[in-house]
Amino acid sequence: MNLTINNRTIQIEKAVTVLEAAEKNDIYIPKMCAHPELTPYGGCRLCIVEIDGRRGYPTACTTMAEEGMTVRTDTKILREMRENLLQLILSEHPSACLLCEDIDGCKEFQSTIRKVGITTGCRWCPKDRDCELQKIVESFNIHQLTLPGLYRDLPIEKYDPFFDRDYNLCIYCGRCVRICSEYRKSSVLALKQRGKQTTIGPAFTDNHTDAGCEYCGACVSVCPTGAMSEKSRKWWGVPESYVQSVCPLCSLNCEIQVLTAKNKIVGTLPPGLPHESAGDLCVKGRFCLSELVNRTERILEPIYLFPEGNGIVVWDQAIDKAELILSNIQTERTAVFLSPDLSTEEYEAVRLFSEKVLKTSEITSSCFDSNLIAFSRMAMKSASIETVKDAGVILSFFLNGNYNYGPLTLAIKTASDNGVPYYQTGWIKDTTSRFARHRFVPVPGEEVSILDEILKCLKDGKTNKPEILELSDYLIKAGKGIIVAGPEMMSLSNCQLLLEKIETLAIITKSQIFMPLPYGNLKGMLSVIQLKPFEDVLNKVEKGKFDLLYFIGDAPFSSRPEVKYILYQNSFPAPEGLNPDLVLPAALWGETGGTWAGSNGHSQPVVAAALPHNYALSHQEILIKLAEKMQNKEFVTDAKNLISGSLKAKKPMLPALKEVQKITVPSKPDPDFPYVLVEEISPHRYHNLNLSKGISGFGELVRTDQLMMNPSDARKLKIKDGDSVEVVNKKIIKTLPVTIRKNITEGFIHLNTSNGMRGFDCNPCYVDIRRVHV
Amino acid sequence: MKKAETSFSELLQSFPPEEGSIIPLLQNAQARLGYIPEEAVEVIADYLKLTESQIFGVASFYSQFRFTEPGRHSISVCLGTACHVNGGATLLETTERELNVKPGECTADKRFDLNRVACLGCCALAPVVKIDGEIHSKVNVINLKEMWNHYD
Ligand code: SF4
Ligand code: SF4
Numbered sequence: 001m002n003l004t005i006n007n008r009t010i011q012i013e014k015a016v017t018v019l020e021a022a023e024k025n026d027i028y029i030p031k032m033c034a035h036p037e038l039t040p041y042g043g044c045r046l047c048i049v050e051i052d053g054r055r056g057y058p059t060a061c062t063t064m065a066e067e068g069m070t071v072r073t074d075t076k077i078l079r080e081m082r083e084n085l086l087q088l089i090l091s092e093h094p095s096a097c098l099l100c101e102d103i104d105g106c107k108e109f110q111s112t113i114r115k116v117g118i119t120t121g122c123r124w125c126p127k128d129r130d131c132e133l134q135k136i137v138e139s140f141n142i143h144q145l146t147l148p149g150l151y152r153d154l155p156i157e158k159y160d161p162f163f164d165r166d167y168n169l170c171i172y173c174g175r176c177v178r179i180c181s182e183y184r185k186s187s188v189l190a191l192k193q194r195g196k197q198t199t200i201g202p203a204f205t206d207n208h209t210d211a212g213c214e215y216c217g218a219c220v221s222v223c224p225t226g227a228m229s230e231k232s233r234k235w236w237g238v239p240e241s242y243v244q245s246v247c248p249l250c251s252l253n254c255e256i257q258v259l260t261a262k263n264k265i266v267g268t269l270p271p272g273l274p275h276e277s278a279g280d281l282c283v284k285g286r287f288c289l290s291e292l293v294n295r296t297e298r299i300l301e302p303i304y305l306f307p308e309g310n311g312i313v314v315w316d317q318a319i320d321k322a323e324l325i326l327s328n329i330q331t332e333r334t335a336v337f338l339s340p341d342l343s344t345e346e347y348e349a350v351r352l353f354s355e356k357v358l359k360t361s362e363i364t365s366s367c368f369d370s371n372l373i374a375f376s377r378m379a380m381k382s383a384s385i386e387t388v389k390d391a392g393v394i395l396s397f398f399l400n401g402n403y404n405y406g407p408l409t410l411a412i413k414t415a416s417d418n419g420v421p422y423y424q425t426g427w428i429k430d431t432t433s434r435f436a437r438h439r440f441v442p443v444p445g446e447e448v449s450i451l452d453e454i455l456k457c458l459k460d461g462k463t464n465k466p467e468i469l470e471l472s473d474y475l476i477k478a479g480k481g482i483i484v485a486g487p488e489m490m491s492l493s494n495c496q497l498l499l500e501k502i503e504t505l506a507i508i509t510k511s512q513i514f515m516p517l518p519y520g521n522l523k524g525m526l527s528v529i530q531l532k533p534f535e536d537v538l539n540k541v542e543k544g545k546f547d548l549l550y551f552i553g554d555a556p557f558s559s560r561p562e563v564k565y566i567l568y569q570n571s572f573p574a575p576e577g578l579n580p581d582l583v584l585p586a587a588l589w590g591e592t593g594g595t596w597a598g599s600n601g602h603s604q605p606v607v608a609a610a611l612p613h614n615y616a617l618s619h620q621e622i623l624i625k626l627a628e629k630m631q632n633k634e635f636v637t638d639a640k641n642l643i644s645g646s647l648k649a650k651k652p653m654l655p656a657l658k659e660v661q662k663i664t665v666p667s668k669p670d671p672d673f674p675y676v677l678v679e680e681i682s683p684h685r686y687h688n689l690n691l692s693k694g695i696s697g698f699g700e701l702v703r704t705d706q707l708m709m710n711p712s713d714a715r716k717l718k719i720k721d722g723d724s725v726e727v728v729n730k731k732i733i734k735t736l737p738v739t740i741r742k743n744i745t746e747g748f749i750h751l752n753t754s755n756g757m758r759g760f761d762c763n764p765c766y767v768d769i770r771r772v773h774v
Numbered sequence: 775m776k777k778a779e780t781s782f783s784e785l786l787q788s789f790p791p792e793e794g795s796i797i798p799l800l801q802n803a804q805a806r807l808g809y810i811p812e813e814a815v816e817v818i819a820d821y822l823k824l825t826e827s828q829i830f831g832v833a834s835f836y837s838q839f840r841f842t843e844p845g846r847h848s849i850s851v852c853l854g855t856a857c858h859v860n861g862g863a864t865l866l867e868t869t870e871r872e873l874n875v876k877p878g879e880c881t882a883d884k885r886f887d888l889n890r891v892a893c894l895g896c897c898a899l900a901p902v903v904k905i906d907g908e909i910h911s912k913v914n915v916i917n918l919k920e921m922w923n924h925y926d
């Protein structure tokens with residue numbers, strides 16, 4: 001197809017809008033509401049053009065390019081009209097700086113007065129130099145406002161985690177509303193009222209969390225103005241570099257770009273142009289990573305436990321002390337504990353170090369319990385996100401996709417929107433629940449019965465539940481089934497039984513299994529190290545089989561076990577009671593390069609985005625320093641040859657699965673214990689840090705050590721949000737605060753435990769809730 | 775709100791679970807209850823598999839729907855530019871404090887509901903307070919309180 005734009009003949013292949021045709025050929029048309037991920041909106045009218053044979057001034061973003069069209073984008077009249085539109089926008093947009101005579105001097109010298117509560121002009125705006133409105137206005141030579149100014153004086157919304165909203169700066173382009181519903185399928189935001197009273201936000205409240213916001217940050221990314229701004233990146237200015245990397249916070253290893261300014265990691269974004277890409281990240285990859293790196297509580301220098309107490313030492317001294325310890329240890333008397341979120345090269349270095357220097361094969365990770373071993377057997381064969389998008393029918397078990405597994409939940413929601421039937425089994429409502437044809441709520445303790453019913457129906461076509469019949473039909477006829485097994489299952493007593501049935505269902509229906517895991521590089525770890533099951537190593541610790549415990553990232557003890565020495569190598573401080581003999585400050589993700597095994601099978605090498613914090617060194621460097629001191633030349637050569645980014649993940653090594661454990665089936669319903677308590681060991685960790693504890697914003701979203709209940713249960717029990725209650729079963733009483741959440745099923749209480757250990761004897765279990773009398 | 779829910783579940787079934795049902799469902803809710811409470815939107819959203827914001831976005835486009843319980847009388851305090859500079863905010867604050875009501879809500883005795891508006895189009899008379907249809911001009915804190923007495 002040929003058309004002419006500004007006297008240039010342009011060829012286009014497929015159906016595109018005039019705006020897209022122009023942009024593809026580097027012809028600039030000012031635009032504000034149009035966005036490549038979104039359907040055309042035609043709201044701002046800045047993209048008006050002249051087209052021969054058409055009346056008036058059509059908007060380029062809503063007009064399809066046609067054969068033989070003659071378009072002009074930059075005539076005198078168009079310029080005037082656009083200037084008028086900008087005048088209209090500016091009359092409602094704080095614009096003191098755009099029109100100020102001293103603008104040039106100010107840009108240069110007044111960079112320190114920016115942190116103000118109210119934005120009256122660009123110098124006081126978090127998006128200064130990164131704002132689309134500013135760029136357009138500057139290209140227009142506007143020096144005077146022709147209309148009386150109006151400040152809307154709307155309250156600035158700062159109470160939600162991760163981003164602030166100042167709708168006084170909003171130009172009502174509607175990008176945020178559209179990206180949230182069209183792309184992210186969350187539909188949290190709405191344009192409320194109309195005309196002058198228009199506001200943007202969730203229904204009824206202004207609180208995003210209650211409205212189901214996932215804090216994916218898509219709306220913040222696409223906002224052309226400073227109306228939406230990231231709390232932690234607000235005053236860093238325009239990032240200086242965008243480094244390609246991957247997110248280490250779950251097995252999906254999303255591709256991200258790391259933003260840096262002044263040699264610091266200041267934020268992360270999904271791949272693509274900063275304002276254009278909505279991305280598929282979850283809140284962890286979008287907002288938590290930079291906060292993790294910049295946590296004030298990082299270990300800054302080596303610390304040695306002198307007889308008088310902890311003291312900061314220089315690296316040389318630390319290495320001397322470490323040598324003293326290491327040279328005292330016999331073969332197989334060291335246990336190494338690893339966190340599942342290091343790079344594959346770091347694991348390889350640890351493996352070599354354990355073999356050549358420590359001379360031990362006792363390497364484990366606190367995540368590596370029998371449920372995970374069972375889970376991993378299947379997870380390592382997990383399907384790819386692409387197959388989820390392309391599924392014929394999707395079935396999820398115990399998936400809690402809130403604030404988690406962004407690409408997965410998005411793939412499910414998008415598929416369902418395109419007509420793919422989706423069925424969910426579990427107790428918690430997550431971001432995918434609204435898209436489910438049917439939500440099965442299993443009977444506690446009998447979680448497998450739904451799988452049994454499906455399997456039976458597949459066999460003999462008999463069931464008394466129409467949903468099961470429908471689902472079985474899809475599984476047989478639609479093909480390309482995807483079964484999502486959520487890691488929430490790993491906390492359940494019946495985990496291994498469930499897994500067996502899921503595997504059977506997958507085999508019978510030729511479905512693929514998708515298993516997200518909350519660990520960043522479990523695959524990498526298992527592909528280079530033959531790990532011992534955690535329970536076995538723990539047993540040996542208790543029996544006094546070790547003289548040295550070497551913690552690298554991991555720290556599964558809250559008090560010091562009976563052992564001669566403890567070495568603690570990490571980025572975040574040790575649990576208070578651990579009392580390590582020597583603390584070595586390690587660099588973390590973003591400060592070192594390396595390979596991440598990735599969920600889709602392809603290994604992803606990344607480079608460091610910034611230098612390590614303070615005196616921290618990468619894990620490899622620390623191990624090399626130690627080996628040099630111990631004159632273990634062999635390790636030093638091998639470790640130095642380990643080129644970052646070179647290790648492809650191989651086949652994972654898994655120990656044989658033990659007999660399925662005897663299961664404690666929860667006691668049957670009992671009038672004295674009318675509620676079901678579902679406990680989940682909080683999976684959101686990086687190294688030994690629980691994100692809910694370490695990042696306050698995340699802690700607001702994922703409440704740990706609190707009882708989450710449905711509003712109607714709370715009403716019945718006369719409990720208010722934040723009240724403390726007793727939760728009781730036959731053996732255990734605990735007093736915990738309550739959080740009221742709409743997504744909890746009535747009759748169920750959810751508890752996310754942060755310390756890695758279940759507090760109740762079986763899961764789920766029947767409990768009673770008692771108000772604490774003061 | 776239990777009442778709203780029970781009467782509603784029957785009503786819901788008589789409409790197909792699709793987007794087109796939003797408006798008639800809301801009209802029905804308003805006809806029954808006089809306004810559309812949050813709980814009604816929640817139930818409708820659940821039934822139509824939409825979010826509350828989607829429903830609210832559609833509904834708030836039409837001024838016939840109201841989401842707050844109406845009082846017997848309706849106070850609107852103008853906070854447009856002219857009224858603002860002439861003390862509109864103080865009038866709003868006083869009203870909130872004295873009548874113990876927040877904008878968008880109604881007093882416990884259902885006597886007044888309170889709203890804030892941006893410019894009632896009579897800036898020359900600023901600051902302006904509208905009660906039911908009536909515009910009160912050049913209002914100050916003293917005659918504001920006096921004025922309420924005329925509405926029961
Ligand atoms: S953060 Fe994501 S889910 Fe929340 S409002 Fe923005 S786009 Fe919607
Ligand atoms: S908040 Fe930003 S993205 Fe949303 S309508 Fe306003 S200017 Fe557009």
Ligand code: SF4
Binds near residue numbers: 249
């Ligand atoms: S889904 Fe996983 S990998 Fe992707 S951003 Fe979230 S935590 Fe990171």
Ligand code: FES
Binds near residue numbers: 030031
């Ligand atoms: S960009 Fe075309 S109307 Fe806004």
Ligand code: FES
Binds near residue numbers: 857858894897
């Ligand atoms: S500002 Fe109040 S009437 Fe115009």
